């Protein structure tokens with residue numbers, strides 16, 4: 292973590308404001324301490340609801356003027372695009388969820404087809420509902436030792452495009468939730484040879500491209516657009532996201548229209564300024580900070596490798612697969628312990644963890660961690676494993692990575708169709724009207740418009756039985772499911 296010198300300003304310890312116009316606007320507004328007669332109604336006063344509203348400054352009429360006269364927003368977006376080697380960029384306060392919907396609406400029209408990885412997040416699927424698009428699914432390969440996804444083989448996408456030459460774009464999620472990455476450059480070549488753009492949901496890889504030992508980011512690798520959640524791995528407020536594009540194959544006006552159509556008209560200036568600051572930080576200090584991150588993660592990896600039965604995904608994955616070395620994905624099945632019980636132990640010690648399911652634990656370690664925080668995490672995992680240690684269990688890949696979707700209707704047709712509630716057993720063979728996803732990772736196992744298979748229902752029930760939460764179903768017990776009405 293960066294050290295703070297004696298003379299530094301605690302409001303801007305690394306002196307980023309000169310490189311971050313929204314941060315500058317945010318600090319200036321706060322220093323001015325105005326008595327505003329606009330939104331938000333809390334007026335930055337703490338006497339009614341307390342400190343929860345202390346740092347909330349709006350983007351319009353706060354960080355910049357209501358009419359955006361300072362030009363800070365446009366300048367921050369320009370700097371964002373430049374930092375990613377793109378020519379269009381927007382800071383979002385709606386997460387990668389907003390970015391995914393923006394990109395789907397900007398690239399497609401109702402009736403279009405797209406080739407999409409099945410490791411997509413639900414936000415991209417709901418983007419398809421908004422845009423009226425039909426998916427052609429491509430699945431990732433799964434590592435046999437850990438049951439985790441590795442990459443989407445380029446030939447699989449090439450084959451999908453050969454069968455569906457009408458496809459308007461290819462959408463991938465890179466990295467996966469567990470830090471594995473496809474050959475984005477080869478995917479870009481394939482998409483471009485069909486005259487269509489490659490779009491990458493890089494939600495989990497906001498730091499990609501800012502250190503030579505990390506994967507290149509998707510734009511560097513040749514993709515036409517990416518969305519990333521600054522809040523997930525960079526020092527930015529929750530909800531902060533970045534959307535960037537090269538406009539050779541994508542229309543900049545449609546990008547702006549789609550972004551604005553799905554955005555709030557009252558963005559948080561605090562969230563946006565933190566994203567701008569995180570961008571400036573990565574540009575200026577990224578290599579140094581990420582070098583430190585890679586060292587502490589490597590140290591953790593060394594300690595975890597010593598524990599009998601623990602397996603690290605990047606130790607066993609096919610060497611041809613690109614991996615994010617700043618990410619730890621720990622398979623625990625060989626110890627007999629479960630990831631969910633380890634999570635419970637970690638939570639009890641004040642260390643909630645990003646990903647935990649039966650066989651896997653996956654922490655987020657960021658540039659805000661240091662050797663001590665990571666050592667405490669590793670100590671916690673090791674103690675929990677030893678407390679639970681029993682017979683090794685065979686690995687069971689989650690249904691999230693292995694689901695075999697059969698598209699019957701477009702997601703939009705099914706979403707808006709009349710539907711009925713039937714028992715899960717009766718639902719098998721019928722068309723799903725709802726989206727159902729184990730969380731984490733939030734990847735739909737049932738999606739509107741897909742035939743409900745016995746394997747999908749069994750997989751969801753197995754996830755629930757293991758203690759994984761299954762979300763978004765109308766009936767959270769999964770005793771019943773919503774299907775498209777047949778009459």
Ligand SMILES: Cc1ncc(COP(=O)(O)O)c(C=O)c1O
Nearest residue numbers: 385386387388412464492494520
């Ligand atoms: C691959 C992927 N894309 C998009 C999102 C949505 O990101 P956000 O929570 O920033 O809206 C997530 C969230 O977990 C995700 O895993």
